[in-house]
Amino acid sequence: MENNKQRNRFVPDYLVTPGEVLEEYLADLGMTQAELADRTGLTRKTINEIIKAKSSITAETALKLERALGRSAHFWSNLERQYQDDRVRLAEQARMESDLEWLKNVPVKDMAKRGWIPKLKNKLDQLEAVLCFFGVASAEQWKKMWTAEIPIAYRQTEHRDKHLEAVSAWLRQGEIQARRLDCGPYDRSRFLVVLDEIRKLTTKAPDVFAPKLQELCASAGVALVFVPELPKIGIYGATRWMDGKPVMQITLYRKSNDHFWFTIFHEAGHILKHGRKEVFIEGKGLDGEKEEEANAYARDKLIPPGEMREFLKKSQFSSSDIQTFAQEIGIAPGIVVGRMQHDKKIPFNSQLNKLKESYCWVDEEAE
Secondary structure (H helix, E strand, O other): OHHHHHHHOOOOOOOOOHHHHHHHHHHHHOOOHHHHHHHHOOOHHHHHHHHOOOOOOOHHHHHHHHHHHOOOHHHHHHHHHHHHHHHHHHHHHHHHHHHHHHHOOOOHHHHHHOOOOOOOOOHHHHHHHHHHHHOOOOHHHHHHHHHHHOOEEOOOHHHHHHOHHHHHHHHHHHHHHHHHOOOOOOOHHHHHHHHHHHHHHHHOOHHHHHHHHHHHHHHOOOEEEEOOOOOOOOEEEEEEEEOOEEEEEEOOOOOEHHHHHHHHHHHHHHHHHOOOOOEEEEEOOOOOHHHHHHHHHHHHHHOOHHHHHHHOOOOOOOHHHHHHHHHHHOOOHHHHHHHHHHOOOOOOOOHHHHHOOEOOOHHHHHO
16 A cells, blocks of 8 residues: 555646745744844854755744744754655656666666566666676766777777766676686786687587686686677677776677687787776777787787798698698688688688688577
8 A cells, every 4th residue: 555655646847945934934924034034043144045045944944943933843954855756766867868868878678688687677777787787876977987998999989978877888798707717816827828728619519618718717817708799780709907907808700710719819918018097998990009019929929920921932721631630730721721811821811711610609509
């Protein structure tokens, strides 16, 4: 019964200030503000500011009004409390309406499909779920965090701004997953050793290398998370520091093993070579000195420069040649093909693409 009363309770969409009620009382009594000031001991300025809603009715003031006007202190205190409650409620209502506009830019359907948030029919409930996912109180706080406080090294400015809600959702899911991982303190020396072990995994199947990758990285204090991409954002991976530890976040965007493993070592390059304040997000068309440094690290770590130069002395490259070379240096043949295509030694539409492997998420296979 209590709930029904609460649901049917009249909730006004306007404000009535305590000062308006006080002014009406004075008019009915034929009492001036000056006389009320004399009767209560309050200053004329205080009475005037209460009437104009510039000052609130305190408990002490409510007691004085009770004695001067004959209405209980409880009445005046309740007026003040109700006014403050309504003021906050209406402000929050206006803010929520504005946030509903922001919600239209959030990829709610795709986030729900991936299980990051529940899919709800009521828009305000959906807004609440999205704000909780981001861990913020409002869209304004989301904007402050993701456009001002986090220096995103994502140089496709127009693309980033257009899909910032999706980019931030993908990054936020990475944060959530990274905090669940059991990682010790970051150990740079250990990470260098670990990267040699990781390189050996390029010939393994995803169900073998994925958990091993996470385990090896965690042993060096690096949180590695795999987060399915969201449509249209075109991200391969990201690197940042959280709570004193580096986080590598990887998608299967572009899916072939040469891109995947290059991204792994590219992100490792950012951890080893660059600062802890930036967020590096990798996507098509990125450039800049730090990106080139990370590219160089990944390129040379996967295929040592000396071995690559020696191999490229050949004028013809057959499938068996590439497989033999890949086996000699201990990596997947598809990585060699991708490197040679990047260096324009073979065309991108080469038959050698058959040596590449494609990865996909389990749910994609189901679809």
